[in-house]
Amino acid sequence: MKTKKLNTKMESPKIPLDLTDKSALAMDIQSEDCIERGKFQDCYMDNKSLDRVTFDEVIFNNVNFSHSNFTNLELTDVIFDKCDLSNVDFSNSSIHRTVFRNCKLIGMDISESTLRNVLFTNCLGEFSNFRFANMKQVNIEDCTFSSTDYCYSTLKQVNFLRSNIDQAQYSGAKHDGLDFSTCEFSSLSINLDDLKGCSISKHQAHVFAGLLDLIIKDGDTME
Structure with a gap:
């Protein structure tokens, strides 16, 4: 099997x-x-409700955004480092050349947004919502993104690396081949047709056997 570049x-x-x-x-x-x-450092932007805010060439360090609504947000050349974005609403946003590093993203809503050149690294992002997002050149590495929703999203040149993606939902997602081989999961919500072009490790094969109504048995030698 060819490895996705x-x-x-x-x-x-x-x-x-x-x-x-x-x-x-x-x-x-x-x-x-x-x-x-x-630069914003050691401050709070939590529990705010704003629309069409633009951040350009900005660094956020240890900023608390939790439970805020920043719909139709525009982010260009932005770094979030050690920030709390739990339950933040970033839906319908445009995010370009942006890094989320060592952040808490639990329950973040980024649905129907456009992401280009975005890196998520060492983040906690359980229950995040990327539904209907358009993502290109995005890396998710060394993260916990379990129970995350990518349904009906477009995933082009999106890399999942060494991350926990258990129970993530990919049904209806359009992609150019997803590589799950370095990730940790016990189950995924994904349709059989959506698996085409995906890469997995041999140790993960049993997770997808149910989609094919297969039963995996240990091979016994005949005496």
Whole structure:
């Protein structure tokens, strides 16, 4: 079986060195604001409800966004490091050249969003919602993304690496071949047709046997 080539063209966030500390303004951000060339650190943006906010060339370090609604958000050249985005609503957003690193993303809603050149690394993202998202050049590595919903999403050049994706849902997703071989899972919600082009390890074969009504037995030698 051919091994899927990993995405080597992913673009990293382009962030200047001379960022202004805007932490004191965190709770004053309003809908349709455009925040550029800034850094937010050790502050709170939780329980906010905003629409069409733009962040361009911004770093968030140890920022709490939990339970906030940032619908129709625009992120370009952004880094989230050690942030809490639990139960955040990022639906219908545009996310480009963005990194989520060491973040808590449990229950994050990123459905119907467009993601380009996005990296999730060492994040906790159980129960996240990517349904109907359009994702291209996205890496999910060393993460816990169990019970995550990718149904009816478009996944192109999306790599799942060394992550826990147990009970993730992929039914109806359009993809160019997904590689689950380095991931941990005991079950996935995926239709037989959606498995075409996917790569798995031989140790994971039993998970998909039920889709084919197969019974896997240990081979016994005849005496």
